[in-house]
Amino acid sequence: MVGPALLGTMVASSLLLAGLSLAVALAVYLTMGAACVAALFAWGAVTIEVTATELRAGSARLPLARTGEVTALSREQAAALRGPRADPAAFLLSRPYLPESVYVEVAGRPASQPYWLIASRRPAELAAAIVKARSAAATGPYEAHEESHVK
Numbered sequence: 001m002v003g004p005a006l007l008g009t010m011v012a013s014s015l016l017l018a019g020l021s022l023a024v025a026l027a028v029y030l031t032m033g034a035a036c037v038a039a040l041f042a043w044g045a046v047t048i049e050v051t052a053t054e055l056r057a058g059s060a061r062l063p064l065a066r067t068g069e070v071t072a073l074s075r076e077q078a079a080a081l082r083g084p085r086a087d088p089a090a091f092l093l094s095r096p097y098l099p100e101s102v103y104v105e106v107a108g109r110p111a112s113q114p115y116w117l118i119a120s121r122r123p124a125e126l127a128a129a130i131v132k133a134r135s136a137a138a139t140g141p142y143e144a145h146e147e148s149h150v151k
Helices: 004-017 022-044 075-082 123-139
Strands: 048-050 054-057 060-063 067-073 091-093 101-106 115-119
Touching: 048 123, 054 115, 060 091, 067 075, 067 123, 075 101, 075 115, 101 123
Parallel strands: 091 115
Antiparallel strands: 048 054, 054 060, 067 101, 101 115
């Protein structure tokens, strides 16, 4: 993969060779660099929330009543579920800079999504929050304003 700096340098160099000014080449280089930075920030800004009724990972939602087994995975286990043992129908929220993940089985194993694999900085905390919220929802009232935000 060509890095953003190298790509920008190549474009700026080609603009100079095409006879455009240094100012135009620099403007194109800076614009491309800013676009790459903005894209990376947007990609990494996904929020994972556990509420009283559902698990939210980015724009995807899973009712807690439909969650089965929840497990914090090590780096090796997560890599296996993203690679050789992956189910193409699974929901993956994967980020390459977060090697550990949380496995959430979808109860009833619908054909559309057998499990969710969510990359997290703190997988044990996220797994515990999901289990706690699911238990509270099943046993009694759970304060609606209480939410867990774990990245």
